[in-house]
Amino acid sequence: MSSVKLTVNGKAVSADVEDRTLLVHLLRDHLGLTGTHVGCDTSQCGACIVHIDGRAVKSCTTLVGQANGANVTTIEGISKGDTLHPMQAAFRDNHGLQCGYCTPGMIMSAIDIVHRHQGDLDEATVRHELEGNICRCTGYHNIVKSVLDAAGRMKVAAAAE
Amino acid sequence: MMSEGIGARVVRKEDKRFITGKGKYTDDVRLHGMTYASFVRSPHAHAKIKSIDVEAAKAMPGVVDVLTGQQLVDDKIGNLICGWMIHSKDGTPMKMGAWPAMAPETVRFVGNAVAVVIAETRNQARDAAEAVEVAYEELPVAADIRAAIAPDAPQIHPEAPGNVIYDWTIGDEAATNEAFKKAANVVAMDIVNNRLSPNAMEPRAAVAEYDPAEEHFTLYTTSQNPHVARLVLSAFYNVAQEHKLRVIAPDVGGGFGSKIFIYPEEMVALWASKRTGRPVKWTSDRTEAFLTDAHGRDHLTKAEMAFDKDNKIIGLRVKTHANLGAYMSLFSSSVPTYLYATLLSGQYNIPNIFAEVVSVYTNTAPVDAYRGAGRPEASFVMERLMETAARQLKVDPAELRRKNFITQFPHQTPVIMAYDTGDFGASLDAALKAADYAGFPARKAKAKAEGKLRGIGFSCYIEACGIAPSKAVGSLGAGVGLWESCEVRVNPVGTIEILTGSHSHGQGHETTFAQVVADRLGIPTSQVSIVHGDTDKVQFGMGTYGSRSGAVGMSAIVKAMEKVEAKAKKIVAHQLEASENDIVIENGEFKVTGTDKKIALPMVALAAYTAHNLPDGMEPGLKETAFYDPTNFTFPAGAYICEVEIDPGTGKTEFVNFVAADDFGRLINPMIVEGQVHGGLAQGIGQALLEHAVYDKSGQLVTASFMDYAMPRADDLPSFKLSHTTTLCPGNPLGIKGCGEAGAIGSTPAVINAITDAIGHDRITMPASPNEVWHAIHQKQAAE
Numbered sequence A: 001m002s003s004v005k006l007t008v009n010g011k012a013v014s015a016d017v018e019d020r021t022l023l024v025h026l027l028r029d030h031l032g033l034t035g036t037h038v039g040c041d042t043s044q045c046g047a048c049i050v051h052i053d054g055r056a057v058k059s060c061t062t063l064v065g066q067a068n069g070a071n072v073t074t075i076e077g078i079s080k081g082d083t084l085h086p087m088q089a090a091f092r093d094n095h096g097l098q099c100g101y102c103t104p105g106m107i108m109s110a111i112d113i114v115h116r117h118q119g120d121l122d123e124a125t126v127r128h129e130l131e132g133n134i135c136r137c138t139g140y141h142n143i144v145k146s147v148l149d150a151a152g153r154m155k156v157a158a159a160a161e
Numbered sequence B: 001m002m003s004e005g006i007g008a009r010v011v012r013k014e015d016k017r018f019i020t021g022k023g024k025y026t027d028d029v030r031l032h033g034m035t036y037a038s039f040v041r042s043p044h045a046h047a048k049i050k051s052i053d054v055e056a057a058k059a060m061p062g063v064v065d066v067l068t069g070q071q072l073v074d075d076k077i078g079n080l081i082c083g084w085m086i087h088s089k090d091g092t093p094m095k096m097g098a099w100p101a102m103a104p105e106t107v108r109f110v111g112n113a114v115a116v117v118i119a120e121t122r123n124q125a126r127d128a129a130e131a132v133e134v135a136y137e138e139l140p141v142a143a144d145i146r147a148a149i150a151p152d153a154p155q156i157h158p159e160a161p162g163n164v165i166y167d168w169t170i171g172d173e174a175a176t177n178e179a180f181k182k183a184a185n186v187v188a189m190d191i192v193n194n195r196l197s198p199n200a201m202e203p204r205a206a207v208a209e210y211d212p213a214e215e216h217f218t219l220y221t222t223s224q225n226p227h228v229a230r231l232v233l234s235a236f237y238n239v240a241q242e243h244k245l246r247v248i249a250p251d252v253g254g255g256f257g258s259k260i261f262i263y264p265e266e267m268v269a270l271w272a273s274k275r276t277g278r279p280v281k282w283t284s285d286r287t288e289a290f291l292t293d294a295h296g297r298d299h300l301t302k303a304e305m306a307f308d309k310d311n312k313i314i315g316l317r318v319k320t321h322a323n324l325g326a327y328m329s330l331f332s333s334s335v336p337t338y339l340y341a342t343l344l345s346g347q348y349n350i351p352n353i354f355a356e357v358v359s360v361y362t363n364t365a366p367v368d369a370y371r372g373a374g375r376p377e378a379s380f381v382m383e384r385l386m387e388t389a390a391r392q393l394k395v396d397p398a399e400l401r402r403k404n405f406i407t408q409f410p411h412q413t414p415v416i417m418a419y420d421t422g423d424f425g426a427s428l429d430a431a432l433k434a435a436d437y438a439g440f441p442a443r444k445a446k447a448k449a450e451g452k453l454r455g456i457g458f459s460c461y462i463e464a465c466g467i468a469p470s471k472a473v474g475s476l477g478a479g480v481g482l483w484e485s486c487e488v489r490v491n492p493v494g495t496i497e498i499l500t501g502s503h504s505h506g507q508g509h510e511t512t513f514a515q516v517v518a519d520r521l522g523i524p525t526s527q528v529s530i531v532h533g534d535t536d537k538v539q540f541g542m543g544t545y546g547s548r549s550g551a552v553g554m555s556a557i558v559k560a561m562e563k564v565e566a567k568a569k570k571i572v573a574h575q576l577e578a579s580e581n582d583i584v585i586e587n588g589e590f591k592v593t594g595t596d597k598k599i600a601l602p603m604v605a606l607a608a609y610t611a612h613n614l615p616d617g618m619e620p621g622l623k624e625t626a627f628y629d630p631t632n633f634t635f636p637a638g639a640y641i642c643e644v645e646i647d648p649g650t651g652k653t654e655f656v657n658f659v660a661a662d663d664f665g666r667l668i669n670p671m672i673v674e675g676q677v678h679g680g681l682a683q684g685i686g687q688a689l690l691e692h693a694v695y696d697k698s699g700q701l702v703t704a705s706f707m708d709y710a711m712p713r714a715d716d717l718p719s720f721k722l723s724h725t726t727t728l729c730p731g732n733p734l735g736i737k738g739c740g741e742a743g744a745i746g747s748t749p750a751v752i753n754a755i756t757d758a759i760g761h762d763r764i765t766m767p768a769s770p771n772e773v774w775h776a777i778h779q780k781q782a783a784e
């Protein structure tokens, strides 16, 4: 067992967990943040992606110990009150989701993609950058549209700030 | 306001919870005192169980109990069933082997459960499952169709000699043979439809809770049809009585057919919750999903098509071997028979068809319906035959199809189906235009100059959706009715709840069903909520599969709404002293035509519930129920055209263009329809180029993770060009045909046909990986 302290969606969290506990299980089972999903055992699908210190990371292969002291943001932590994050709004407006199971991981991944490219994205880049996320429902057509749309919205939002 | 009605691109109501992480899937359910289940599964494809030693596991930390297959048998829990009876051509019923939820004596595929550990935590359950010692005596294995039907094949179930489950036929054999004798040309092919894993992103899960005081069970499960699950679990498996079992399928993360069936783990979770007196949760990991979710497709087919001298089709002969895996899953027997061979006329006028289907047991995971269920296999056979025929007859593939299209409706095929309506020429025209077919030769020449092989492939598919009517499917052997139910509750304040027996696992019913109601009453969709997926809330239903929710589920809504509206009009007529026939509904108000007299919906509803001033003899309340049983299947159809470019140096296929022109009848929400098509296309293209569930000779599944099974990723797929032509379905009140499976049915042959066009011959098997394509090109060059 080890004691860890981290910040999750702006709130300080401390927990005593088995050393083998994965971050995704801390989030889901201990903190009840069930928005982060598990879709595989091999770090292939991206359903579990969260941000650790601002970078997209697969929480199914991150030990809680590795996140000790870090700032973790999950899908539950990206909207401001009732105001959706531009990426969330873009997914809804472009029908970028169906069953919604891959969606939290997609959105967290997509936000990171837009940040890293500073909003300068084209279709080929988005498709390439999404290679760590699997969606079985949408055929990606509308996910790609959503990310491109959000890239524009995030630029506007950043300019306004 | 009407902008939210039928035909509007309304953004989805359900999305808010999904994009904010507030969806509630089965694995998100946590109950007080919950335990976790981990299954002990066979590492062998075929073996006798000599002994199971659970003592070490029972002593491990956190272990509540370890239960075996023998205990399940002792507790008289029933074997899993297949619910569609098929008879062989000699009249004998299909030969079904026993499938206990956990094997007491013999395991028949890798992953077959033999015991289950119940423990305080997920990890403790897994640790202890490792410690259960099972002694096996290995038996010879038949891991594919050819091995299973070989003369010396191992016997998988004593009930099915030679591993043949049934040998079934449809059509007129003598007349078809006669047609072949008269043929000017015959095109013959061997066609393999490769085996797939459905891979919904949400792994299957079950949470079971037993309440001893009420002798009542609750099951949360990843199901496409919770009522059927309750029915089967109680009527056949003896797990719980129907009125003492509540099945809840909350948000479900994709199904594609794989969550229609009732699986061993759900039965065991219920049974174990009673045995242990604790709630039990089981969640599949991805490898378990690969091993135990029902797989799809897996056909070997010999097909021949006969043409007269004018290139008109005069006969079709098909012999298919279908792999049903180690046990017969819930609907497996119907997939390669009534859902496959009955579609073998395609879009074409074929006077004589004869098909034989032999289904066999193998030592592999059960095979059942997967997106399209039989229809993709039929379309693949038909459309590859047409493409190959065009090449052999040296005619344009589009024109050969057009020449043979059915143009008069209704059209009775020789294999049961009566197509109600369609315009196949219109779909083809739309696709040809969108694909710029006229410009293709120039593009091909240019590609050739650049050292690339370019090909264009067609697929003119038809499918049968909304399986029905109940009487007809019953006569064909189905064990359930295929109606749908709906209850409309207009609350006293005028808000409306629609309780439907169909179930959403990503199709957007909460939005589209509300659009249908909003359209009728002229109210915003926000005033309507959709309730589904809980047997305690919804009276009954048949669930969602086969694109039935629109054509059948929404029709049930219409039927119930008609009753509600009729009653509301009576109330209004009474209160306004007008004739019922003069009442019209507009913008949420009931108006007397030609006057300014009106009552808004909430006031009508309130009147119904206050019941102070109702017509004499009228029951209070405004709440009606309908069961809708359709009169026929619906027949969505379309034309897909795929253009690819292949690098002969690497064999890699790149998409240049993918065009889909579909006829789905009336579209309730075009945005959602397009999304359904996109997803289907991805699955069909995935089959063509990437996906393959591979067993080795010893029956080990060598593609049991996303590292080994190539799921299509964003980079593997193109953007799609969609268009629609419309002929309204005459068989249901909304004119809907269904759109959920079309993409998966139509796209696979289009892609493979494009590759065969590029490489100039048909010797290619799926998935057409770069390796496969490179070898196909090379083989051709060697042959020349």
Ligand code: FES
Binding pocket: A037, A038, A039, A040, A041, A042, A043, A044, A045, A046, A047, A048, A049, A058, A059, A060, A061
């Ligand atoms: S669950 Fe983490 S990558 Fe699949």
Ligand code: FES
Binding pocket: A096, A097, A098, A099, A100, A101, A102, A103, A134, A135, A136, A137, A138, B201, B253, B254, B506
């Ligand atoms: S929306 Fe279902 S997996 Fe992506």
